Amino acid sequence: xxxxxxxxxxxxxxxxxxxxxxxxxxxxxxxxxxxxxxxxxxxxxxxxxxxxxxxxxxxxxxxxxxxxxxxxxxxxxxxxxxxxxxxxxxxxxxxxxxxxxxxxxxxxxxxxxxxxxxxxxxxxxxxxxxxxxxxxxxxxxxxxxxxxxxxxxxxxxxxxxxxxxxxxxxxxxxxxxxxxxxxxxxxxxxxxxxxxxxxxxxxxxxxxxxxxxxxxxxxxxxxxxxxxxxxxxxxxxxxxxxxxxxxxxxxxxxxxxxxxxxxxxxxxxxxxxxxxxxxxxxxxxxxxxxxxxxxxxxxxxxxxxxxxxxxxxxxxxxxxxxxxxxxxxxxxxxxxxxxxxxxxxxxxxxxxxxxxxxxxxxxxxxxxxxxxxxxxxxxxxxxxxxxxxxxxxxxxxxxxxxxxxxxxxxxxxxxxxxxxxxxxxxxxxxxxxxxxxxxxxxxxxxxxxxxxxxxxxxxxxxxxxxxxxxxxxxxxxxxxxxxxxxxxxxxxxxxxxxxxxxxxxxxxxxxxxxxxxxxxxxxxxxxxxxxxxxxxxxxxxxxxxxxxxxxxxxxxxxxxxxxxxxxxxxxxxxxxxxxxxxxxxxxxxxxxxxxxxxxxxxxxxxxxxxxxxxxxxxxxxxxxxxxxxxxxxxxxxxxxxxxxxxxxxxxxxxxxxxxxxxxxxxxxxxxxxxxxxxxxxxxxxxxxxxxxxxxxxxxxxxxxxxxxxxxxxxxxx
Numbered sequence: 059x060x061x062x063x064x065x066x067x068x069x070x071x072x073x074x075x076x077x078x079x080x081x082x083x084x085x086x087x088x089x090x091x092x093x094x095x096x097x098x099x100x101x102x103x104x105x106x107x108x109x110x111x112x113x114x115x116x117x118x119x120x121x122x123x124x125x126x127x128x129x130x131x132x133x134x135x136x137x138x139x140x141x142x143x144x145x146x147x148x149x150x151x152x153x154x155x156x157x158x159x160x161x162x163x164x165x166x167x168x169x170x171x172x173x174x175x176x177x178x179x180x181x182x183x184x185x186x187x188x189x190x191x192x193x194x195x196x197x198x199x200x201x202x203x204x205x206x207x208x209x210x211x212x213x214x215x216x217x218x219x220x221x222x223x224x225x226x227x228x229x230x231x232x233x234x235x236x237x238x239x240x241x242x243x244x245x246x247x248x249x250x251x252x253x254x255x256x257x258x259x260x261x262x263x264x265x266x267x268x269x270x271x272x273x274x275x276x277x278x279x280x281x282x283x284x285x286x287x288x289x290x291x292x293x294x295x296x297x298x299x300x301x302x303x304x305x306x307x308x309x310x311x312x313x314x315x316x317x318x319x320x321x322x323x324x325x326x327x328x329x330x331x332x333x334x335x336x337x338x339x340x341x342x343x344x345x346x347x348x349x350x351x352x353x354x355x356x357x358x359x360x361x362x363x364x365x366x367x368x369x370x371x372x373x374x375x376x377x378x379x380x381x382x383x384x385x386x387x388x389x390x391x392x393x394x395x396x397x398x399x400x401x402x403x404x405x406x407x408x409x410x411x412x413x414x415x416x417x418x419x420x421x422x423x424x425x426x427x428x429x430x431x432x433x434x435x436x437x438x439x440x441x442x443x444x445x446x447x448x449x450x451x452x453x454x455x456x457x458x459x460x461x462x463x464x465x466x467x468x469x470x471x472x473x474x475x476x477x478x479x480x481x482x483x484x485x486x487x488x489x490x491x492x493x494x495x496x497x498x499x500x501x502x503x504x505x506x507x508x509x510x511x512x513x514x515x516x517x518x519x520x521x522x523x524x525x526x527x528x529x530x531x532x533x534x535x536x537x538x539x540x541x542x543x544x545x546x547x548x549x550x551x552x553x554x555x556x557x558x559x560x561x562x563x564x565x566x567x568x569x570x571x572x573x574x575x576x577x578x579x580x581x582x583x584x585x586x587x588x589x590x591x592x593x594x595x596x597x598x599x600x601x602x603x604x605x606x607x608x609x610x611x612x613x614x615x616x617x618x619x620x621x622x623x624x625x626x627x628x629x630x631x632x633x634x635x636x637x638x639x640x641x642x643x644x645x646x647x648x649x650x651x652x653x654x655x656x657x658x659x660x661x662x663x664x665x666x667x668x669x670x671x672x673x674x675x676x677x678x679x680x681x682x683x684x685x686x687x688x689x690x691x692x693x694x695x696x697x698x699x700x701x702x703x704x705x706x707x708x709x710x711x712x713x714x715x716x717x718x719x720x721x722x723x724x725x726x727x728x729x730x731x732x733x734x735x736x737x738x739x740x741x742x743x744x745x746x747x748x749x750x751x752x753x754x755x756x757x758x759x760x761x762x763x764x765x766x767x768x769x770x771x772x773x774x775x
Contacts, residue, residue: 089419107196107290110135110181115302118327119175120754123741127754128176129331130195131343134297135181136331137195138342138755140340141173144744147206149289151195151258152216152343156295156393159343160213160245160258164206165274171203174284182290186255188249198263201285208275210246211236213256213697214483215395220344224750229398238270249409251395254294261288272435295393298334305454306333319721322763328724329360329760335366337375341390341726350376350386351420351493352757355394355679358620359686359761369431372444376424377457378448379413384457384464386420387413417487419492419506421468422513424461426621429520432529440529447600462521466539466546469514473546476553478605481510492654494599498665499672501608501658503600508614511555511597516621518547551622556569558598560609562657567594571641574656574663581735585642596635599653610666611636611654613680615645619687623694633708640674648719648730648739649676649713650684668729669739669747676725679758681716686765688712726756 116131126141140150140685145167152159159697179197181216187190212222214232222228234245242261249255260267262277264286269275279285303326332339338356357372359362379387391399391412400406432440444455483504489497492506500506522544524530530537562570567589575582597615598607615632618624624632640646641656651674655666666673688709692702719739722728729740729748743751 063144070167077619107182107184107194107292110183110193114181115300116327116331117179118324120324120328120724121175122722122752123744125741125744125751125754126173126175127343128179128383129327130179130181131300131331132181133191134183135195136298137179137291138346139179139195139197139291140343141176141199143172144170146201147171147173147201149199150343151289151291151542152219152346153194153293153295154339154342154346155193155293156254157216157347157395158214158256158293158295158393159219160256160291160293161211161222162208162260163210163212165209167203167206171201171206173202174200182292184257184292186294188252189735190254190294192254192257192294192621193297194257194290196288196290199287199289201287203277203285204275204279206285207357208269208277211258213245213247213258215393215398216343216346217391217395220400221224223344231398231401236270236275238267238275241267243267243270243275249294249394250401251349251409254481255288256294257292259290261290262286264287272607276537278446296632298336300748301330301333301335301368301534302351303327303330306330306365306368308365321723325760325763328755329757329763331755332757332760335371338372338629338757341753341759344751344753347392348375348379348387348390350379350388351417351423353421354386354420354427355683356758356761357680358430359679360760360764361431363764366435366439370446373428373431373443374446374454376420380457380461381413381415382460384421384461385415386424386461387415388417388420389414413445416488417495418484419490419513421461422465422509422517422585424458425465425517425524426513426520428458428624429524431487433523433527437529444529444531455530456536459530459540462524462540462543463536465514465517465521466543469518469546469550470542471555473549476549478557478601480515481505481554481557481601494672496672497698498670499653500600501610501662501665502602504558504603505601505605507555507558507597507600507612508617510550511558512617512621514552514616515547515550518543518550519622522547527631555597555606555628557601558607560596560598560607562594564589564591564593567657570657575641577663578667580641580732582641584639588638594635594657596633596657597632608662609658610662611644611657612679613650613652613684616680616684616687619691620683623691623696626697629691629697630701630704633704637708637711645715646676646730647715647737649722649728650681650713651675652677652680668731669745669749671727671742671749671751675727675729675742676719676722678723678756679723679761681712682723682759682761682765685709685712686714686761690767723762724755724759726753726759728752 110133112133114130114132116129118129120127124143126137136154138152142148147164150161176197179195182196183193211234212228231250232245237244244259245253246257253288264277264283265277277285337348338353339346340352346531353372353376357369376386377604393409396409396411398414401407446454448457460487492509494500521540525540571582571585596611599612600608601608615636636644644651653666653673655663668674688705692705727742729742731738731740742748
């Protein structure tokens with residue numbers, strides 16, 4: 059048995075906002091930071107490393123389009139090495155330790171180059187001049203380029219490297235020591251507080267290196283031969299404590315995770331790579347730290363196959379980070395990124411973490427997910443969890459009650475007067491607030507559908523159930539208003555969703571499909587055939603500041619399937635409409651889209667293209683969410699036999715689509731193109747015009763381990 063707590067997690071800044079924030083952050087650094095930068099220009103320490111003893115627990119690769127990803131973990135060393143081929147080549151080595159990394163970015167080449175797959179990685183360790191331990195990896199890289207010119211080496215927190223991906227900006231404080239010899243170039247820097255540091259060493263084994271003294275570093279191949287490097291990449295940030303595959307899974311449910319053989323083993327490897335006793339990582343390489351929403355949704359969907367200790371660690375990490383209002387922390391700034399913020403905001407050099415509370419959906423996710431776990435546990439075990447303490451010595455029950463009272467308080471205004479203006483809105487000054495964490499992702503709306511129509515009533519019902527269960531210790535003054543939750547939930551469930559309904563006549567729907575398909579070059583045959591004589595009704599993505607519905611069809615009804623019990627009419631309409639062929643609905647041959655702007659205003663449609671992060675793209679976990687929700691609805695006893703037949707048919711349609719792109723299930727998201735009327739799967743982020751890129755390993759994309767396989771569903775009569 060294992061016992062541990064998880065401490066930290068993620069937030070995706072929209073790239074423009076992040077870029078502006080970074081400019082402000084680094085232009086305002088104080089004299090102490092500048093003094094430390096000057097100290098970093100001292101001579102490069104000798105680069106001598108030794109191998110870490112033992113055998114790797116994890117050592118596997120994932121290829122996605124032009125990107126080769128290699129994941130490695132052995133004792134204190136965990137590293138994700140990314141090689142990007144094409145005309146904009148790069149090497150990134152990301153470490154879960156401190157959410158840190160080293161990266162090498164090359165200038166654009168006239169012809170595409172190709173990296174060979176990594177075949178062997180070794181764990182290494184070394185000490186810096188202050189006798190502080192650094193951990194990392196050593197490997198051989200081979201590339202087809204005749205010449206590579208280094209544009210930038212970025213060694214820091216992954217947040218800094220991630221920003222460089224989007225903006226090409228590097229903070230002024232982050233300056234490398236560069237040392238060039240006959241066949242080797244090394245980049246090194248201390249962390250801004252003088253602790254640890256980051257190191258990247260490239261030894262040319264075939265070819266040569268030149269430059270330095272103010273000139274760009276250049277790697278040149280021997281004529282007729284590929285370039286071959288030996289790289290050593292290290293970070294001095296504190297290593298995390300791994301949770302092994304053997305510690306992750308509930309042996310009583312192994313049949314749920316044994317249905318896909320090799321692909322399932324990769325998924326288990328990914329989940330293990332992202333799992334540590336201190337925290338679960340949201341994804342690699344870009345989000346290798348704590349994100350509250352990602353932890354909650356992943357724990358909920360993986361709950362049937364996880365060890366109780368792992369579930370409690372995930373939930374505990376969220377509870378530990380609740381603020382005094384009861385809000386869930388979305389993302390954390392840690393290690394060097396926290397140091398940078400402290401320099402900017404507090405004029406001090408320290409690594410005290412920052413937590414981001416601007417998101418609103420995760421505040422209402424906590425109660426239903428905690429209830430799902432505790433109400434299905436032995437009462438003694440559930441109460442033992444509630445008695446656990448946060449790092450500040452506050453009981454988990456007390457912290458949860460703070461969240462529950464926050465939910466009831468924020469929901470009461472609408473319950474007392476159910477008008478649009480009393481719905482839950484994004485926080486003032488912010489354009490994001492739920493999983494579609496970009497302003498354009500919500501169609502620039504202010505009132506999200508999923509929060510108001512699903513999560514708020516689900517949270518209130520969960521609070522009412524927990525209050526009635528007797529699990530919560532009586533006598534706490536914070537339990538006083540919990541009795542209101544059930545009545546408030548009924549009002550929200552009856553009224554809130556009605557504000558988001560979009561209804562079109564058959565003629566309007568057909569006209570919209572034809573107009574949009576002609577604009578973007580889509581086949582319409584199957585889509586038009588799916589439109590029947592009934593009005594087309596779906597739930598808007600959000601409402602704008604004036605209460606107008608943003609008429610973008612979306613996948614968020616999956617949350618309703620998993621967290622609520624829609625009435626039969628709404629349930630059947632949802633699965634019929636959303637699982638129609640795109641562009642009538644969301645279903646394509648390569649997956650279920652998270653958004654379809656066919657019926658939206660023409661001015662809004664370009665923000666939901668298949669090159670936008672929250673546009674007409676496929677997010678793996680959203681498909682899994684919908685599949686899990688359908689399975690849950692089939693367990694209901696209040697649905698007609700006709701409804702259950704429709705649910706099973708919807709399951710088959712969805713799983714047929716999931717199965718066609720199953721090799722992408724572990725990815726964060728993917729896109730598509732149409733050639734000669736046929737849909738082709740496309741890796742996201744590797745085409746000109748894609749707004750960002752996809753992670754090869756994403757926490758909530760591992761949830762298929764706990765969701766029924768296509769084989770099981772197809773076997774049903």
